Amino acid sequence: MRIQVRKCPFTGKLFEEKDIGKYILHLKALREEKQEKREYERLRRNWVKWLETEQATVRSFEEIVPWILEHQQKLMNTYNALYACGKDAWHRKFPRGCKITKLSLTGNFSETASNTHCHPRNGVCNWHRKPELPPGYPGWVGRIEGTLSIGPKQDTPSWSEFFELFDIHTGTGSGGKEFGYSSTVFAADWPGLYESLTFRKLATGAMS
Numbered sequence: 464m465r466i467q468v469r470k471c472p473f474t475g476k477l478f479e480e481k482d483i484g485k486y487i488l489h490l491k492a493l494r495e496e497k498q499e500k501r502e503y504e505r506l507r508r509n510w511v512k513w514l515e516t517e518q519a520t521v522r523s524f525e526e527i528v529p530w531i532l533e534h535q536q537k538l539m540n541t542y543n544a545l546y547a548c549g550k551d552a553w554h555r556k557f558p559r560g561c562k563i564t565k566l567s568l569t570g571n572f573s574e575t576a577s578n579t580h581c582h583p584r585n586g587v588c589n590w591h592r593k594p595e596l597p598p599g600y601p602g603w604v605g606r607i608e609g610t611l612s613i614g615p616k617q618d619t620p621s622w623s624e625f626f627e628l629f630d631i632h633t634g635t636g637s638g639g640k641e642f643g644y645s646s647t648v649f650a651a652d653w654p655g656l657y658e659s660l661t662f663r664k665l666a667t668g669a670m671s
Contacts, residue, residue, distance in 0.1 A: 503545065510541050514629055521655045524603055527631075527648065528568050535563050542625050555620050561613040568631070568646065570605025576647050577604070581632035583649040601660065602649040607631060611640050 467480040478485055521530050531538065539557040547556040578599050582588050589596040607626065611619060622642045623633045630652035636644030650657045 506541075506544050510545065513537075515654070518630070518652070518656075519654045521653055522659045524568075524570060524572075524648070524656065527653075528566050531629075532563060532566060538625070538629060542620060542628055545628070546624050547620065554624060555618045557620050558613050558617040561611055561617070564610050564612045566607075566609035568605065568607045568648075570603030570646065570648060572601070572603050573599070574601050575599030576602035576649060580634065581647055583651040584630065585651065586649070600649050600651060601657075602647055602651075604647050605645070606636075606643065607633065607646040608643040609641075611642070613640060 468477045469480070469483070470477055517530070517534070521527055539561070542554075543556045547554040576599050578586060578588055578597060579590050579592070580588065583600055583602075586600055587596055589598065592598070613619065619639055619642075622638045622644065626633050626644075626646070630649070632647040632649075634645035634647070636642065648656075650660055
């Protein structure tokens, strides 16, 4: 007896004619998945373009916190869209109406801020301290702390992922409504900072 089958043009999966309903659902799920991926990539491209433009306006390390507080709603919405949406997302969203009410970012500048666990966007990690790789990059090493105002029964997001979204790398610490982590900010990720540092070095022969 000849058995007719349908072959998915995208995955190659075969469905017998009696399973036409499953075949239709399979195609529908694939279309939805492709649409989600296209939307994610669109959001990601728009986000990168916006972030690069904004980071160029931050001219000193001390301006980073005011910049975060000014744009926190945009940053939270982007985090929710890129990290906390979709069927496979496991990150908790920022609840509606929440607000970062306190935020501090301290750091000491180093020509070779450690790249064992993190690195600038165009850099590399050097966990094993290989001599052929950079031993670090110019940046600030310190701590980021803050308070999120939310309801008593609302969950907090992944702060590490949130700050990573705009190139503040976190290390050891703890999250929650009151959070605190060690932090690294690489100058190369913030073109305004990098330009200011370069100009200062040329003018004074020192960086601070």
